[in-house]
Amino acid sequence: MQDAPVNLAHVLEHAARFHSEVEVVSRLVEDNTLHRYTYADAYRRTKQLANALKRLGMQFGDRVATLAWNTFRHLEAWYAISGQGGICHTVNPRLFPQQIDYIVNHAEDTILLVDLTFVPLLEQLQDKLSSVKHFIVLTDEANMPETQLRNAICYETLIAGESDQFQWPSFPEETPAGLCYTSGTTGNPKGSILTHAN
Numbered sequence: 185m186q187d188a189p190v191n192l193a194h195v196l197e198h199a200a201r202f203h204s205e206v207e208v209v210s211r212l213v214e215d216n217t218l219h220r221y222t223y224a225d226a227y228r229r230t231k232q233l234a235n236a237l238k239r240l241g242m243q244f245g246d247r248v249a250t251l252a253w254n255t256f257r258h259l260e261a262w263y264a265i266s267g268q269g270g271i272c273h274t275v276n277p278r279l280f281p282q283q284i285d286y287i288v289n290h291a292e293d294t295i296l297l298v299d300l301t302f303v304p305l306l307e308q309l310q311d312k313l314s315s316v317k318h319f320i321v322l323t324d325e326a327n328m329p330e331t332q333l334r335n336a337i338c339y340e341t342l343i344a345g346e347s348d349q350f351q352w353p354s355f356p357e358e359t360p361a362g363l364c365y366t367s368g369t370t371g372n373p374k375g376s377i378l379t380h381a382n
């Protein structure tokens with residue numbers, strides 16, 4: 185029997201400990217080339233992001249949105265947010281702009297991580313997204329666009345100076361970890377919560 189509640193960050197921790205050299209492969213949004221690194225690299229960077237989010241003021245139970253493709257940075261965000269008791273709100277990029285506006289406000293997301301593809305969309309919506317305090321652009325300094333997003337932060341710059349040491353907190357495994365909204369339904373999209381246990 186396990187002697188501690190489930191925390192999703194421990195899944196990545198396990199992979200880094202026992203499969204440290206196994207590669208995580210994804211395609212870069214910047215130039216469509218393949219990016220390769222190991223589970224050990226992913227876990228180290230995830231802890232750096234966890235520290236950065238905490239420094240930005242993320243609190244236990246905060247909703248942090250991602251409007252992003254399935255890349256290595258998105259993987260890091262999922263574990264860094266949920267692992268410290270936040271709720272990772274994965275926003276479906278295929279929704280209509282007015283639906284994205286609605287669900288970000290309904291969820292009261294405090295931080296929004298965005299891929300380069302969707303920066304122009306959020307520039308148009310940002311004045312309606314009253315709860316979002318920071319926009320983190322999932323790229324490096326070389327590809328950071330000149331953007332009108334308020335409080336825009338380059339992801340790689342954000343985590344560069346952070347420690348790769350982070351103590352994941354303990355909390356009940358029924359704690360919310362993820363948030364998704366429906367699409368193609370009658371009326372406004374509806375939110376559904378995932379916990380660390382399921």
